[in-house]
Amino acid sequence: MLMQEEEPFSIVVGLPNSLWKFKRLNAFVVGCFIFHNKNETLRDDIVKHELVHINQFYRHPFKQPFGYLTNANRRLEYECEAYAKQILFLLHKDYDIDNFDLFLGIESFKVLIDSFSNVIYTSYKLNMDESICRDRLLHAVKKATTEYRINVELYNDIPFWADGGSI
Numbered sequence: 001m002l003m004q005e006e007e008p009f010s011i012v013v014g015l016p017n018s019l020w021k022f023k024r025l026n027a028f029v030v031g032c033f034i035f036h037n038k039n040e041t042l043r044d045d046i047v048k049h050e051l052v053h054i055n056q057f058y059r060h061p062f063k064q065p066f067g068y069l070t071n072a073n074r075r076l077e078y079e080c081e082a083y084a085k086q087i088l089f090l091l092h093k094d095y096d097i098d099n100f101d102l103f104l105g106i107e108s109f110k111v112l113i114d115s116f117s118n119v120i121y122t123s124y125k126l127n128m129d130e131s132i133c134r135d136r137l138l139h140a141v142k143k144a145t146t147e148y149r150i151n152v153e154l155y156n157d158i159p160f161w162a163d164g165g166s167i
């Protein structure tokens with residue numbers, strides 16, 4: 001089945017509201033631990049995103065945390081990989097989240113790319129243009145479709161998809 005893959009070993013830790021000082025974060029990962037505010041629902045798509053970071057950590061247990069914290073370019077790369085899988089998960093699951101009216105189609109794909117590239121641009125202290133964040137995210141989504149064996153013909157009507165340009 002689509003999107004089924006082996007998930008890395010992980011431990012989910014719900015922190016009480018009083019300890020959650022990260023207003024703009026839904027969750028974050030340290031090693032194999034996913035921390036979240038236990039007063040808020042941990043959405044499936046966010047878990048999917050965090051599991052990508054855990055896989056990155058298992059791939060490079062020293063390089064990943066160090067690179068993430070010290071190098072904006074690496075941080076962008078790690079986040080794009082995680083958001084790419086989150087986007088594909090949302091597109092291929094009939095999933096409702098508050099801010100999106102999702103359906104499987106070009107519009108929802110574009111909304112997700114636009115929304116998440118804006119989140120990447122504003123939330124990770126990257127000091128880069130939003131267009132760079134969007135291009136890198138799109139590139140990561142294309143790469144992830146191969147891993148998920150998604151039929152990319154689905155997206156062939158999207159002009160920026162076919163020619164590799166910016167959205």
Ligand SMILES: [Zn+2]
Nearest residue numbers: 049053079082
């Ligand atoms: Zn992330």
